[in-house]
Amino acid sequence: MDNRPDTRLLPNFEKLFIEDRIGHGRHLFTLLRLFRGMYGGLFVSLLFFILKHSPIWLIPIITGDMINVVSNPDNININRIWIDLAIISVVIAQNVPTQLLHTSYLSRSSRQVEAGLRGTLVRKLQHLSISYHSELRSGKLQSKVLRDVEAIETLAKQMMYVFIPALLNVIVAFSVTAVNNPLVALFFVLIIPVGALMIFGFRKNIQRKNREFRKQIEEISGQITETVEMIPLTRAHGLDKVEIEKTDSTLMDLRGKGYRLDVAEALFGSSGWVMFTLFQMGALAFCCWLAAQGKMTVGDIVMYQGFFGTLLGSVNQLINVYPQFAKGFESMQSVSEILQSTDVEEYQGTIPVMHVQGGFSFERMHFKYRDTDQHVLSDFNLDIRPGECVAFVGESGAGKSTVLNMLIGYYKPTRGRLLVDGVPMDQIDLKSYRKHLAVVPQNTVLFHGSIRDNITYGLTDVSEEKLLEVIRMTQLQEVVASLPDGLDTKIGEHGGKLSGGQRQRIAIARALIRDPSVVLLDEATSALDNISEYQVQQAMRLLVKGRTTFIVAHRLSTIRDADRIVVMNKGRIVESGTFAELMELQGAFYKLQQMQMEYAGIS
Ligand SMILES: Nc1ncnc2c1ncn2[C@@H]1O[C@H](COP(=O)(O)OP(=O)(O)OP(=O)(O)O)[C@@H](O)[C@H]1O
Known part of the structure; x- marks a missing residue:
């Protein structure tokens, strides 16, 4: 058996979700199409399932046969019992390899779909416009990529592990019975409308309670994430108690909703059990009645009881899996909201940009x-010359x-346009253009990784020499030397282990190492001490040299x-002009400067 994971490229499902226009009862169809190209594997998995599951169908037959052999004292054929035992032993023992093969084939496909769906979502997120992202909370997106995809995978698995097996059980139990005794089979048929009635009667209630509970879970997960992120702030303001009470009240709501769901499910489960067990007893009485009339043997009674047990178990499974199906379908809806979105980047130009001189209009x-x-x-x-700051x-x-x-x-722009080296922005290929930019944002974005990773982010071939030069230019060498693993020291998520000034210099180093033609600098507003300020200024000066630079400035x-x-x-x-010109003008800039100076004087 080949247990290696499938190394084929991950499938991209975006087109499928757009074409299928999920919703309006098309979930099942889309779920099936997600497995396109894997039907062969699924079929093999199903064959192995039938093999591994066969003991369930054979046990009642063999049991019935054994009982029939011994319940006829005049003609006991002990050899037949040994043959029965041998057959059933082989059939039972083959369950181990066939179960493994069944799972292996199935899991390879379902894991491939799971990874493909996550990959598709992440790819789509990279293409969606910045407006889209600024409107959607990151927690929600995270939940779609992780929780919803998991629910879809569970749905697919439930389909294969529960739905299809249960359906097969029903078919086999019914067929064997129908061939042997159509009257008993008729009794079996009655169970279907009863099961359907049960689902119909309880469905709405369970569905509603499930949804309420899930929403509350989402609410509490959002709240807990927020609470954890805010712990330093909460602690600093002595608001621990307020936060605890806030969470407590949501938890209490969750407790209530969870309790009501449990009760509703218990009522559903026990009603089903009572109804079906009464049916089973009725079937037993019916078989006994047939036996009393000499129309059935004792062994057959046991066999039908075995089948009836399997049948009831399967119907029960089908009923109980219903809420999970509903959850899976809802997750497909949720994922489709992202995949069907047409809110991609607005500029869709195609002219590749090999070189940017840095002139903008x-x-x-x-x-x-x-x-x-x-x-x-x-x-x-505004017209900007190449190299201008x-x-x-x-x-x-x-x-x-x-x-x-x-x-x-x-x-x-809603009106007007922007030209890059004389070419309208909507004609150029943005990806190639952006390779020539370096952006130093106001809040330095550092990810969980080493300082080296953070500086060389996205670049593959960076020589150690160049990296060290950039570190020298941004005066980070002392910082690096003081860290336990030097450049390879992991910095906490969001750079928590570094000071504000150090973070800014890492961001500048990240820009410098790219050797960009254009630099966009959104200066951080947070105040730094004099030494940090000086170091950041020095690094910025080096970054700006010889490149077109745009600075959102806060510092004199x-x-x-x-x-x-x-x-x-x-x-x-x-107004626009050099510092000296604007000061001389004594206009808006002059006033701004006066205000800043006064503020600096006060503070
Ligand atoms: N994504 C957005 N959606 C809607 N309005 C926005 C968005 N981003 C900014 N704005 C609004 O646009 C205006 C200009 O914002 P912008 O951030 O460009 O100002 P700024 O001059 O850089 O301010 P600051 O110095 O405070 O950073 C503000 O009124 C702001 O509320």
């Missing part, structure tokens, strides 16, 4: 974010970061060096 650009009425940029005109200043909310977003191509020192300062107010350019 904003031509009468207007822009507003989705779902907002007000324009964030209005009639924005432009600093944007203005009050909070003036639209400075938005200008950087437009340069990255996150959003398309950065602005002084800029070739041009653009003062923004409510999305418009109100």
Whole structure:
């Protein structure tokens, strides 16, 4: 048996979800199509299932036969018992290898679908627009990639492990009975409408309670994540008790909903058990009655009871698996919400960008974010020469970061356009263009990994020399030397083990090592001490040299060096010029500076 995982490329299911337009009862169809190309394996798995499951069907027959042999004292054929025993022993023993083969074939397909679905979702997330991501909470996405895909995989497995076996059980038990005794088979048939009636009667209630419980679970998982993230803040403000009480009340709600679900399921389960056991007893009485009339042997009674037991067990399984099916279908709906979304990146140009000189032109650009009425940029005109360093200043909310977003191509202007080296942004292939950019965001994004990984993020061939040079340029060598594993020291998630200034310098090193043509710098607002500030400034100076640079500036020192300062107010350019020119003008920039100086004086 080959137990190696399937190494074929992961399937991409995006097209399938778009074509199938999930919903309106198409879940089962889509589930089936997810396994396209694997039907052969599934069929083999089913064959092995029939083999491994065969003892369940054979045991009642053999048991009946053995009893029939001994219940006829005049003609006991002891050899037949030995043959029966030998047959059933072989049939039982083959369960181990066939079970393994059945699981191996099935699991290979279902795990492939599971991995493929997760891969498809992650790929789609990379293509969805920034607006889409800013509207959706990351916790929800995470839950779709992990929890919902798991529920779909469970659904597929339940289908193969529970639904199909139970259905086969019903078919086999019924067929064998029908061939032997149509009257008893008729009795078996009665069980189907009773089972259907049971599901129909309880379905809505159980479904509703299940959903309420699941929603509450989602609520509490969201809340717990938030609570854990906020622990330092909560502790600092002495709000532990408030947080605990908040969680307690949600937990109490969950307890109530869980209790009501348990009771409803218990009522459902026990009603089913009572009804079906009464049926079984009725069937037993019926068989005894037939036997009393000489129409049935004792062994047959035992055999039918065995089949009836299997049949009832299967019907019960089919009924009980229902809530899980509902959950799986709901998860398919949830995943399809992402996969069917057409909200991908707005720019879809195709001209590849081999080289960026760094000349930019904003031509009468207007822009507003989705779902907002007000324009964030209005009639924005600006020409930037290659290699120029432009600093944007203005009050909070003036639209400075938005200008950087437009340069990255996150959003398309509502009116006007942006040219890169004379080519309209909507014509160029953004992926190739962005390779020439380096972005240093306001909040440095560090991931859980080594300092080396964080600096060389996304680059494959970085020489040790170049890395060390960048570390020297950003004055990180002392920091690296003081860490236990040097460059390979793992930094905590979000860089928790580093200071603010160190984090910023890592972000600058990450930009420097890419040797970009264009640098976009959203300066961090958080204050640093003098030494850190100096180190960050030095690193920034090196980064900016010889490249077109856009800086959203908060610090006086950065602005002084800029070739041009653009003062923004409510999305418009109100002044622009060098530091000296603007100071001389004594306009908006001058006022901003005065305010900053006063503030610095006070503090
Ligand atoms: N994703 C978004 N969706 C809707 N509105 C947004 C979004 N991002 C920013 N805005 C709004 O756009 C305006 C400009 O924001 P922007 O971040 O560009 O300002 P800023 O000048 O960089 O401010 P700050 O100095 O505080 O960072 C603000 O009113 C802000 O509320």
